[in-house]
Amino acid sequence: MGDSSRLCSVWLGSETGILKGVSLSRKQAFNFCNTSHLSRDQEVRALCWGDPAESELLVGSVDGTVKTFSTEKGSFTETRRCGDPSEGCFTGLAALDGSRIITCVESGTVRVWREDSSEPVTELDAGKNVCRMRQSSVHRNKVATGGKENGLKIWDLEEPKKPLFTAKNLRDDWLDLRRPQWVRDMAFIPDSDKVVTCTGYHQVHVFDPSTPQRRPVLEAEYGEYPLTTLSLPASGNTVVVGNTHGQIAMLDLRKGVVRGCLKGLAGGVRGLHCHPSQPVVASCGLDRFLRIHSLEDRKLQHKVYLKSRLNCILLSSRDLEEAGGAKGEGGTEEVKEEEDEVWDTMEQVEETSKRKNTEEGEEEEQQKKKGKKKRKKEQD
Secondary structure (H helix, E strand, O other): OHHHHHOEEEEEEEOOOEEEEOOOOEEEEEEOOHHHHHOHOOOOOEEEEEOOOEEEEEEEEOOOEEEEEEEEOOEEEEEOOOOOOHHHHHHEEEEOOOOOOEEOHHHEEEEEEEEEOOOOOEEEEEEOOOEEEEEOOOOEEEEEEEEEEEEEEEOOOOOOOOOOOOOOOOOOOOOOOOOOOOEEEEEEOOOOOOOEEEOOOOOOEEEEOOOOOOOOOOEOOOOOOOOOEEOOOOOOEEEEEOOOOOEEEEEEEEOOOOOEEOOOOOEEEEEEEEEEOOOEEEEEOOOOOOEEEEEEOEEEEEEOOOOOOEEEEOOOOOOOOOOOOOOOOOOOOEEEEEEEHHHHHHHOOOOOOOOHHHHHHHHHHHHHHHHHHHHHHHHH
């Protein structure tokens, strides 16, 4: 499977615990797992690159394990325990350097693990109900956290005793009522100190820790439904957000207005990832499709059905044009899934019709009505 994994330019984690790789050039999807031992405990909740060369993938599962997948060998090379399932699922996973990884769980515990140790070397408490942790791409020791009634915090893992920045809640509304907080995702804006967040109350906020102001320096809203995830395009000045009703939009980070919408989704968006250098965005979610849209003309370039509900997505930094991925026709692609024994070995069940033949049912009803009328006449 080493050759097939090298071809993959898109990686996805599913609810069934399967790590999926998609080759857009060959129009093939590959399953990388032991399909005979699948369970809900293996559900993939987080994906990230393990090294700058993108030769390793880190895969965070519901059971608290982090697996290392080699894209060169096409197989899992290591499994380590990084937490307990009782603390909640992974809400963030990142590589700090070649031998250390960062994990965050729903209970708010952020840990740094060394490759040669079963105990964390650094641990901090980011508060309860954390929905997401993200790492800065420039300052790798900086991470941001946020969740339900748990505002944005920025941490320096070298000095984890207290956060570098703690966001202040929005001002009370016009009725002087407190406005609730629910940070669902965030990202560090390149070439600045700013951080953009999206919330479960369909808001997009930009915070600037370099200023004395701890409230958002920009507030915007999109749609009526909770926003679930966001990603920053390579071009800058915009953010792509997705919500629970399958709507994706591009928002201007300077004016806070919607620049355009991406259509075609039929279920809640769980994962978004903009390509590091090309104007495209990949999305996945509950409708089991991988979609790739152009951010220039907003047209659908690729649409691939992957059979499982998808939780997270990761794009390779390789040029998608070289992989044959930039010039699609927008239709559903015929994708051949390799090593899909789960579906092939499942017993086929023929669904028996629950209702009787329509004509026979109508005749029976008529006979019953006639019998009732006869009995009434005899009684009279």
